[in-house]
Structure formats: structure tokens, C-alpha cells
Amino acid sequence: MNAATAKSWLSYILRSVLLGIVVAALVIWALPLLEAWQAKRQQPDEAFSFATAVNRAAPAVVNIYSMSEQRGSYYNRRNNSVLRLGSGVIMDNVGHIITAAHVVANVSSVQIALQDGRQTSAQVIGIDNVTDLAVLRVELDNLPVIPQNDELRTRVGDVVLAIGNPLNLGQTITQGIVSATGGRMGVINSHADLLQMDAVINEGASGGALVNSQGYLVGINNAQFRGPAGQGVEGIYFAVPYTLAKSIMRTLIEEGEVVRGYLGIQTSDSVPNSRNYQRPGIFLTGVDDGSPAAQAGLQPNDYIVDIAGEPITSAADGLALISNTKPGVELTVTFFRGDEELTTTVTIGKLPN
Structure with missing residues (x-):
């Protein structure tokens, strides 16, 4: 074997040895990753859970126990104490709690039980029967507060x-x-x-x-x-x-009550088939006796299409406009009675709570 041939064989052997070392190193490096991947495939998928959401929110949800007096009957004149159950939500670290109005309306005492075992009495700050909301206050330290995001918008399907x-x-x-x-x-x-x-x-x-x-x-x-x-x-x-709910809470805390405008009408989504009713409006099914609407001459079957110079975009928006108007303010109302377009002026009253 001449020198050139020997050198060629030596180069071939060295390349093979080097290639083998590289392959072995890659196998040694990749083997743990492969084993971990196979182990993960053999394990069941992680369960879908709302545990994080519950852990964040649940401590701020309290149990409410309120006592009310029930009048006795003809056979038993003694009044009876009735326990009413409910729940509430701690809204801030100074002890304000929102609950449903029907949980604490007309009660003699309110007791709160926190999830950490603490119990205390609560003061009723205010009640708004229209939205069925009430605000309570407790005197406790280190209160868990419900997570809140004022920019959050709830969507259908959430x-x-x-x-x-x-x-x-x-x-x-x-x-x-x-x-x-x-x-x-x-x-x-x-x-x-x-x-x-x-x-x-x-x-x-x-x-x-x-x-x-x-x-x-x-x-x-x-x-x-x-x-x-x-x-x-x-x-x-x-x-x-x-x-x-947060807006009502602030109003009850600051003012003690929620004042709303009152017109005194009953409405319906069912609108008679008429060319005058093709545009958005408020169809009146009834008018309260002595109400601002009655005093302004509005009648059942009238169809309001404009309030204060603003066309009605929907019945709900029109009613909201009335609700948000302060009592005593005069509003011009345009409406149809049959085929006749009429205008009247109403003086908004105060909605009874």
C-alpha cells in the first residue's frame, strides 16, 4: 500500500470516528428530551378548571342572615321571627357590601358570615327597590374585596x-x-x-x-x-x-337614596300594525291616575316618538331618558294618537322607591 492510499484510508477512518462521536453526542443530548416528551404523552391532559377564578372571588362573597318580624294570626296574636337567607359581595376594604334588596328589606337585624369564619352584624346603608339592590356596612379589618374591572364588558356567550x-x-x-x-x-x-x-x-x-x-x-x-x-x-x-350595581352603591352611600324621574306610563313591546308605528317609539298600554303623563293628557294607545327634541331610538332608551331626568324638569313630548301627530309638555315627577 503506497503512502497516498494509506493517507486516504486514515482520513476515511477519522471522518467515520468523528461522525460517530457527533451522532453519539446528539443522542445523549436528545434522549432526556425524548423521554420527557413520551412521559408527558402518557399522562392525561390537565383538567380544565375555574379554580383560580373561584379562589380570587369566593372569599369576598358573604352569607347573610336577616331577621324579620311576621305578624301573628287570628289564632296566635304573637309576632314570629322569620330567618331570611341571602348572600352579599364585599366591594371595598372599608366594609361596604352589596346584596339584593329583598334579602334585607324590612328586617330587624342583619348578620354577616365571612368565609374565614368571622361573623358580625351589619348596618343597612340604603335600599333601592327598583334595581333590587341594597348596600350594607360592616366594621371589620383585613376584608377580602371582590376583583373588579371598570373597563370590563360582559358579552353574550361569556x-x-x-x-x-x-x-x-x-x-x-x-x-x-x-x-x-x-x-x-x-x-x-x-x-x-x-x-x-x-x-x-x-x-x-x-x-x-x-x-x-x-x-x-x-x-x-x-x-x-x-x-x-x-x-x-x-x-x-x-x-x-x-x-x-356599583353606580347604585355610590349613590346610596353618598345620598341615601336613588332619585329617578317618573312619567307614570305602562309600555309594551307589542305595537299595533300602523304606518305611524314603523319608527322607534314607546307604545303606551296604560297611564297612572294622577301621574305626570295623565296631567299632560297622554292616554293609553298613544305612541311617543320624540322626547325633549330627541327622537326615540328604542323604548328602553326613551324610558331611561325619563328615569335620568330630575323631578320638576319640563320635557316636550311628541306622540301619535291614531294618525294624528300631537305635542304636549310633561313635568317629570319623582319615582316612588
Whole structure:
């Protein structure tokens, strides 16, 4: 074998050895990664959970126990004490709690139980029956506050969790989806555009928190929808939106009551088929006796199309405009009575609470 051939074989052997070393090094480096990947494939997928949202929000949801006096009967003249169950939401670190008005209305005492075991009495700061909201105050330190985001906007299809104390079983979480963010006939009025969802709210959970999948407050749990005979309808529940609830809370704290404009009309989404009713407006099904509407000459079957020079964009917006007008203010109202277009002036009254 000549020198050139020997040198060629030596170069070939060295390249093979070098290649083998590189391959071995790559295998040694990749083997742990491969084993970890295979182990992960063999493990079940991580369970989908709302635990983080619940851990953030649940400590700020309290149990409410209020006592009311029930008048005795003909056979038993003694008044009876009745325990009323509910839930509430701690809104700030100075002890303000929002709950449902029907939980604490006309009661003699209110007791609060926190999830950390503390119990105390609560003072009723104010009640707004129109939105079914009430504000309480407790004197405690180191209070857990519900997560809040004023920029948050709830959408149809959002997943929500209702947190409360149904039937005094202890804190319970139910899950649902937002079906509507307002405008449901039969449950709306001019002052409370409710959220509709299917997260279950049983007795004792009213006033509790409705939170999103991140634990932020989106509403105050209100009630189950009732059918014509008064029976509960499964899967249809309501909550007062967070932004409205917070606004009502501030007003009750600062002023003690919520003052709203009052016209004294009943309305319906069912509008007669008439060319004058093709544009947005408010169809009157009734007028309260002695109300500002009656004094201004409005009658059932009138169709309001303009208030204070502003065309009505929807019945809900028109009613909201009346609600937000201070009592004593005069408004010009344009309406149809049959085919005749008329104008009148109404002096807005104060809506009774």
C-alpha cells in the first residue's frame, strides 16, 4: 500500500470516528428530551378548571342572615321571627357590601358570615327597590374585596360563575353562560337592564356574586325568572350588571337614596300594525291616575316618538331618558294618537322607591 492510499484510508477512518462521536453526542443530548416528551404523552391532559377564578372571588362573597318580624294570626296574636337567607359581595376594604334588596328589606337585624369564619352584624346603608339592590356596612379589618374591572364588558356567550349560599348549604358555585345583556321583555324596566344567564340561583344565593372565568365581578345575582303562574322557570336567571350595581352603591352611600324621574306610563313591546308605528317609539298600554303623563293628557294607545327634541331610538332608551331626568324638569313630548301627530309638555315627577 503506497503512502497516498494509506493517507486516504486514515482520513476515511477519522471522518467515520468523528461522525460517530457527533451522532453519539446528539443522542445523549436528545434522549432526556425524548423521554420527557413520551412521559408527558402518557399522562392525561390537565383538567380544565375555574379554580383560580373561584379562589380570587369566593372569599369576598358573604352569607347573610336577616331577621324579620311576621305578624301573628287570628289564632296566635304573637309576632314570629322569620330567618331570611341571602348572600352579599364585599366591594371595598372599608366594609361596604352589596346584596339584593329583598334579602334585607324590612328586617330587624342583619348578620354577616365571612368565609374565614368571622361573623358580625351589619348596618343597612340604603335600599333601592327598583334595581333590587341594597348596600350594607360592616366594621371589620383585613376584608377580602371582590376583583373588579371598570373597563370590563360582559358579552353574550361569556362563561360566568354564580357564587352564593343556597339553602344555607354553605358557599356553592354554579356555572352558566350569559344569554342576554338586557332587553328581555317581561323582566326589564327603564331602570335595570339585567343580565340573563343559566347559572342556577336558589334561595339564599340572591345577592351573591356573578363572576367571569377570571374571577372579576360582572353582576349581582338577583332571581329566577317566574312564569305567568308564578312558577320558577329552569335555566333562566338574572343578575344586575356590575356597572349599574356599583353606580347604585355610590349613590346610596353618598345620598341615601336613588332619585329617578317618573312619567307614570305602562309600555309594551307589542305595537299595533300602523304606518305611524314603523319608527322607534314607546307604545303606551296604560297611564297612572294622577301621574305626570295623565296631567299632560297622554292616554293609553298613544305612541311617543320624540322626547325633549330627541327622537326615540328604542323604548328602553326613551324610558331611561325619563328615569335620568330630575323631578320638576319640563320635557316636550311628541306622540301619535291614531294618525294624528300631537305635542304636549310633561313635568317629570319623582319615582316612588
